[in-house]
Amino acid sequence: MKRLRKYILNNFSALFLSIFVPLFAIASVIFLIKLAAYTAIIQLTIWEMTKLYIFILPQLLFYTLPITFFVAATLSLFKLSNDNEVIVLFALGIKPAFIVRTFFWPAILLSAVMFFNFIIITPHATVLSKNFISYKKSEAKFNLSASEFGNSFGDWLLYLGKKNKDGSFEKVFLFNKKQKEEILIAAKKAQVINDAGILRLKLTNGQGYSYSTEKFSQINFKTMFINDTMKTDLINYKKPLQYWFEEKLEGRKKHLMIRNTLMSLFPVLTLFLVVSFGIVQVRHQKSKIYLYMFLTILFFYAGLLAVEKHLGFYTIPAVALFWLGVSYMYYRKTIVKKF
Incomplete structure (x- = not known):
């Protein structure tokens, strides 16, 4: 029995890889096209695009692995049926x-891996991705141009005379008008430093002037730093369950949890259909296996989308029990009675 089980699983694993690789590649291309749309808003290097791709890997695996399992298991049994090996097995008892x-x-x-993926890994990857994009959007708003008025750095008005090849600027002037005094800073050189979301303007060799109706003061400096914390809408969470059950966006996450739970159970819920579709009598049956697989995936996902609007979290046991019941009856009618 062990050798027989190993033989069946070896056929399954070979088909699994051959189906998963192109399916995963197609899904990756679709997501990369979506990521490319961000380049119209923010500037991304190749490494930053790679980081965003890594962040969406859990989603890619989540939507490709269950479908790959169902298709590969069904086709592996269908192949054994075409070779009459399944008939021989039944003849041997x-x-x-x-x-x-x-x-x-x-x-x-696989279902356990999918649960761990969407409950633990997906929240972390999603938060990292959204925070990274939010950070890059905020960074894009800070776009300094040399020899132009209208630049700003926090509360400071900024004029830059010339931009060097290393990204630094020359002949820099900053002006800040407060309620009772005005401040003017002039420097020979300035460099923008981005330190984990905090923009720092490093000024070199300059003077600072502060004047009001009561006094006038001046300082000379070799190096001065002016900080400006970018306002970014960052998402914070401590535990995965906190992410799923936080009040903000509770409705959207509720629907997502219902769908992901049922998609995680998809490999288990379709076991009887795998056997029912995959095992055929080649001489007496005209197989419509590809049509059946397509309709199974379509009806499963469309059904849970339709039901969840009315049943909420009760959709999970309702769809799971209904699907198991119907598929088991179909399995008994098409397979058990014949073999």
Whole structure:
């Protein structure tokens, strides 16, 4: 039995990889096109694009692995049926339940991985991605231009005379008008330093003037730093459950949790359909396996979207029990009675 189980799983694993790789590549291209749209708003280097791609990897795996499992398991049994190997197994006394049990543990393992993915990893990756994009958008708002008036740095009005190749500026003037005094700073050189969301303007070799109706003061300096904390809408969370159950965006996350839970259970819920679609009598049956697989994926996702609007979290047990019941009855009618 162990050798037979290993033989079936070896056929399955070979098909799994051959289906997963192109499906994952197609999904990656779609997400990369979506990421490319951000370049119209913010400037991204190749490394930054790579970081964003890494952040969306959990989502890519989440939507490709369950479908890949269902398709690969079904096609592996269909291939064995075409080679008449499944018929031989049944002739030797092997029951269809053995094949269901063979795929049960890989399905359970995959469902557990998918749960861990969307509950633990996905919140962290999503927060990192959104914070990174928010940070880059805020950074893009700070765009200094040489030889132009209208530059600003926090509360300071800024004029830059010339921009060097290393990104530094020459002949820099800053002006800040407060309620009772005005401040003017002139420096020979300035450099913008971005330190974890804090922009620092490093001024070199200059003078500072402060004057009001009562006094006038002057200072000379070799180096001066002026800080401006960028206002970014960053998301913070301490634990994954805090992310899922926080009051902000509670409705959207509720729907997402329902859908992700059922998609995580998809490999287990479709085990009976895998056997029902994959095992055929080639001589007596005209297989419509690809149509059946497509309709299964379509009806499962469309059904949970339609039901969740009315049942809320009860959608999870309702869809799971209904799907298991219907697929088991179909399995008994098409497979158990014949074999």
